[in-house]
Amino acid sequence: MQSNNPGLPHGLAPERLRGDWRFGEDARPMVDITVTDRDGGVHRVAAREGVSLMETLRELEYGVAAICGGMCSCATCHVYVAEPWLDLLPPMQGDEKEILQELESYRPRGSRLSCQVPMEAPLAGLEVEIAPEE
Protein backbone atom coordinates (compact mmCIF):
# COMPACT_ATOMS: atom_id res chain seq x y z
CA MET A 1 0.00 0.00 0.00
CA GLN A 2 1.40 3.35 -1.00
CA SER A 3 1.18 6.32 1.31
CA ASN A 4 -0.87 9.33 0.25
CA ASN A 5 0.81 11.38 2.96
CA PRO A 6 3.59 13.48 1.39
CA GLY A 7 5.37 13.61 4.76
CA LEU A 8 6.01 9.87 4.82
CA PRO A 9 8.78 7.99 3.06
CA HIS A 10 7.66 6.37 -0.19
CA GLY A 11 5.59 3.27 0.36
CA LEU A 12 5.01 3.65 4.08
CA ALA A 13 1.45 3.77 5.26
CA PRO A 14 0.36 6.07 8.11
CA GLU A 15 -0.70 3.06 10.18
CA ARG A 16 2.99 2.18 10.58
CA LEU A 17 3.34 5.31 12.70
CA ARG A 18 1.50 4.24 15.82
CA GLY A 19 3.07 4.49 19.25
CA ASP A 20 6.59 5.85 19.69
CA TRP A 21 7.65 5.28 16.11
CA ARG A 22 9.81 7.88 14.46
CA PHE A 23 12.08 7.87 11.47
CA GLY A 24 15.86 8.06 11.56
CA GLU A 25 18.09 9.77 9.03
CA ASP A 26 17.93 6.74 6.74
CA ALA A 27 14.09 6.70 6.94
CA ARG A 28 13.89 3.48 8.97
CA PRO A 29 11.44 3.54 11.86
CA MET A 30 13.08 4.14 15.23
CA VAL A 31 12.11 2.58 18.52
CA ASP A 32 13.24 3.68 21.96
CA ILE A 33 15.30 1.25 24.00
CA THR A 34 17.16 1.58 27.30
CA VAL A 35 20.86 0.82 27.43
CA THR A 36 22.89 0.47 30.62
CA ASP A 37 26.57 1.09 30.03
CA ARG A 38 29.52 -0.64 31.74
CA ASP A 39 29.66 2.09 34.39
CA GLY A 40 26.01 1.68 35.29
CA GLY A 41 24.83 4.74 33.37
CA VAL A 42 21.35 4.39 31.92
CA HIS A 43 20.61 5.85 28.49
CA ARG A 44 17.47 6.18 26.43
CA VAL A 45 18.46 5.35 22.85
CA ALA A 46 16.61 5.42 19.52
CA ALA A 47 17.28 2.10 17.78
CA ARG A 48 16.78 1.49 14.09
CA GLU A 49 14.23 -1.11 13.13
CA GLY A 50 15.06 -3.70 10.50
CA VAL A 51 18.71 -4.15 11.44
CA SER A 52 20.34 -5.92 14.35
CA LEU A 53 20.51 -4.37 17.80
CA MET A 54 24.30 -4.35 17.40
CA GLU A 55 24.04 -1.80 14.56
CA THR A 56 22.64 0.73 17.02
CA LEU A 57 24.88 -0.21 19.96
CA ARG A 58 28.13 0.07 18.03
CA GLU A 59 27.39 3.69 17.20
CA LEU A 60 27.33 4.62 20.88
CA GLU A 61 30.45 5.85 22.67
CA TYR A 62 29.64 3.46 25.51
CA GLY A 63 28.32 0.70 23.22
CA VAL A 64 29.81 -2.47 21.77
CA ALA A 65 32.92 -2.96 19.62
CA ALA A 66 31.37 -5.57 17.30
CA ILE A 67 34.72 -6.22 15.67
CA CYS A 68 33.54 -9.06 13.43
CA GLY A 69 30.79 -6.85 12.04
CA GLY A 70 27.97 -9.18 12.97
CA MET A 71 29.38 -12.49 11.76
CA CYS A 72 28.71 -14.17 15.11
CA SER A 73 32.39 -14.87 15.71
CA CYS A 74 33.86 -12.27 18.10
CA ALA A 75 31.43 -11.89 21.05
CA THR A 76 32.38 -8.22 21.41
CA CYS A 77 28.70 -7.37 21.01
CA HIS A 78 27.67 -9.28 24.15
CA VAL A 79 24.75 -7.79 26.08
CA TYR A 80 22.45 -8.82 28.88
CA VAL A 81 18.79 -8.60 27.94
CA ALA A 82 16.36 -7.81 30.75
CA GLU A 83 14.03 -10.62 31.75
CA PRO A 84 10.74 -9.33 30.35
CA TRP A 85 12.19 -9.20 26.85
CA LEU A 86 13.98 -12.53 26.67
CA ASP A 87 11.02 -14.53 25.48
CA LEU A 88 10.34 -12.08 22.65
CA LEU A 89 13.74 -12.72 21.07
CA PRO A 90 14.36 -15.36 18.44
CA PRO A 91 15.93 -18.50 19.89
CA MET A 92 19.71 -18.74 19.94
CA GLN A 93 21.29 -20.67 17.14
CA GLY A 94 24.16 -23.07 17.81
CA ASP A 95 27.02 -20.69 17.04
CA GLU A 96 25.73 -17.94 19.30
CA LYS A 97 25.27 -20.21 22.28
CA GLU A 98 28.68 -21.83 21.83
CA ILE A 99 30.47 -18.49 21.71
CA LEU A 100 28.60 -17.08 24.69
CA GLN A 101 29.24 -20.13 26.85
CA GLU A 102 32.98 -19.61 26.45
CA LEU A 103 32.81 -16.19 28.11
CA GLU A 104 33.46 -15.64 31.81
CA SER A 105 30.69 -13.06 31.79
CA TYR A 106 28.13 -15.47 30.32
CA ARG A 107 24.74 -15.57 32.03
CA PRO A 108 22.57 -18.53 31.05
CA ARG A 109 19.47 -16.34 31.31
CA GLY A 110 20.09 -12.95 29.72
CA SER A 111 23.25 -13.20 27.60
CA ARG A 112 22.82 -12.56 23.90
CA LEU A 113 25.00 -11.44 21.04
CA SER A 114 23.40 -8.17 19.95
CA CYS A 115 24.30 -8.91 16.32
CA GLN A 116 21.89 -11.83 16.48
CA VAL A 117 18.99 -9.77 17.83
CA PRO A 118 16.87 -8.24 15.06
CA MET A 119 15.26 -4.96 16.07
CA GLU A 120 11.58 -5.29 15.41
CA ALA A 121 8.47 -3.47 16.57
CA PRO A 122 7.66 -5.78 19.50
CA LEU A 123 11.01 -4.85 21.06
CA ALA A 124 10.11 -1.18 21.57
CA GLY A 125 11.13 -0.43 25.15
CA LEU A 126 13.79 -3.16 25.19
CA GLU A 127 16.22 -2.96 28.12
CA VAL A 128 19.79 -4.18 27.66
CA GLU A 129 23.06 -3.88 29.57
CA ILE A 130 26.44 -3.87 27.86
CA ALA A 131 28.39 -6.89 29.13
CA PRO A 132 31.97 -6.48 30.44
CA GLU A 133 34.85 -6.54 27.97
CA GLU A 134 36.87 -9.76 27.91
Ligand code: FES
Ligand atom coordinates in the same frame (compact mmCIF):
# COMPACT_ATOMS: atom_id res chain seq x y z
S1 FES B 1 29.57 -8.53 16.25
FE1 FES B 1 30.93 -10.17 16.48
S2 FES B 1 29.72 -11.68 17.42
FE2 FES B 1 28.38 -10.01 17.24
